Amino acid sequence: MTNRFLGFGLGLRAPHFEQIIAEKPAVDWFEIISENYFVAGGKPWHYLNKIRSDYPIVMHGVSMSIGSTDAINKDYLNQLKNTIARVEPQWVSDHLCFTQVGGINSHDLLPMPYTNEALEHLANKISQVQDYLGREMIFENVSSYLTYNASQMSEWEFLAQLHKQTGCKFLMDVNNVYVSARNHDFNAMDYLSAIPSTAIAQIHLAGHQDFGTHIIDTHDEDVPDAVWDLYAQYAKTLGPVSTMIERDDNIGSLDDLITELEHAKTLVKPFWDIRA
C-alpha cells in the first residue's frame, strides 16, 4: 500500500454533519470512527453517504483489540468488512493495543508490554486480520500511563521491529507520543525518529489535559503549542503525510477546527511540497 497523501483532514463528527453538507468546507478528507457506522441506517448513514460523495473518507476503529490474546472476533471483523464495503475508504486503521479480554470489552486502549512475545503475537494477529479483511490495515500508537516490568524494549523499538517483521504501517498520533513522553520521561523525537518515515501513513494531532505530574490524553482540547512544535519538528524528517485534527469530546465549531488545520498546513509548508 502506498502512503497516499490526501492532504489535511478532520475527524467527522455528528455536530458538523449539516454544515459540511451545506457549505462543503475546504477540508481535504474526513476520518470516521468505524464503529459509529456499525448500525443499519438512519441519520448516521444518511449524512455519511452525502459527505462521502464530496470527500475522501478514511476509517478509524477503536475496538479491533489487535493485541488481545482473545481469538480474533469474527463478528467484529464481519461488521468492519461490511462497513468497508459500504464506505469504500481510502484506508482503514485501528490501534496497537488490547481492549477486550475474555470476551469483556474495556472500551479503553490498553497498552501492550513491549516484549518479544507481544511482538510475535501482534505479527500473527495482524496477518490473520489482514487476510480476513483482504486488505492491509494501519495501526495507531496509543498514549499510555504505565509501563510493564516485562517490557524488553522501548515502545519505539517495538514499533520499528513490528514494521520490520510485518511491513505494517502506522498512524502516528503525535499527541500520543507527546503524552507518553511526558508520562514516561523519554524524548519524543527519539521515538519519532526511530520509526522509518516510509512506515508512516497518517498523522493525528489532538489535545490533552496536563496535570503537571502527568498528562491525560483527552482529545477534548485545542492542539497545544508543545504538540504543534513536535509536529513541526517531526515534519522536517518526513515527506508529506496525510494529517488530521482529532477531536473526540468538547467538540467545538467546525470553523475553529479548520483554523487549526490551516495552522498545521502553515507549519509544514516549509518542509513539504504541498499546494496551498
Add this chain to the structure above:
Amino acid sequence: MSDLAKLQQQFMDLLQGESSDISDQIAQQGQLNTQQRLSIYQNAYKIRLRAVVEQDHEQLGIYLGDDLFEMMVDGYLALYPSTHTSLRIFADKLPDYLATNTPFNDYPILADIAKFERLLLSAFDASDKTLLNVSELESIEPQQWPNLLLKLHPSVQLVAFNTLAVESWQAIKEKQTPPEPIASEPRFWVIARDIDRRTQYLSVDEQEHRLLNLLKQNTPFAQLCQSCLNELPGEQIAGFLITKINQWLERGWLINE
C-alpha cells in the same frame, strides 16, 4: 496461559474491580506511583461507560437523580460488563436490570423509561428502506388484497406500558414535574422515524397497536380484517383499515418490499 494472556487478564480483573496482581507487573517510574497509574485506567473505564448510559438515558438519569443514577451504573456495570465491541449495545440490558434489581424494581416506571429510551435509539439507527407510496398501493389488484402482506419500516417499534413512562419522559425533557407513575390503563405507543428521518413517538389505541403488531408478524390483510370483527361491523372493516393504512403511509411506516 501465556505471560501476555496472564497480564491482560490481570488488567481486566483490575478494571472489573476484582482481585488482581497487576500492580506487580507495573514499572516504578516518575512522579506517579503504581496505584496512581492504575487508577487512571480504573477511572477512565467507569467514566467512559457511565457516560454511555448517561447519553443513552438522559431523562432516566434526571428522573433518578445523581445518587440513584450512580447506584444504577455501578450495579449494571457489575452485572453486565460490556461484551460487545460497540458502545451502542452496552446499555441494551438496562431495562431488564431495572426490572429485576432492588431498589429499582420497586418502581416499574424506571424500567419502562429505560425501555422507551432504548426504543428511541433502535428507531434512530434502524436500516433504511424504500417507502411504499399511494400509487403503488392503488396499483394492487383487488384479488391480491386478501393475501397482501404489508411490511412495516424497520424503525417502527411497538410498546405498551402500564406506567406513564412516556408522559414522564416528556415532562422531564420539557423540565416539567412528571405525573404520578402508574397509569389507570395500559398505554400503547409507536416509536418510528418519520419521512425526514426524525425519530417520533405517537400514542395509539389498543386496536391500532394490535394491527401494527400483526403486520410485524407478517399477517395478511384478510386476517387483519378478521381481527377487527369483535370491534367493528363487518361492512366497515375494509374502509377502516384503508384509512389506517393511508395514515401509516403518510407517516412513512410502510415499505415497498
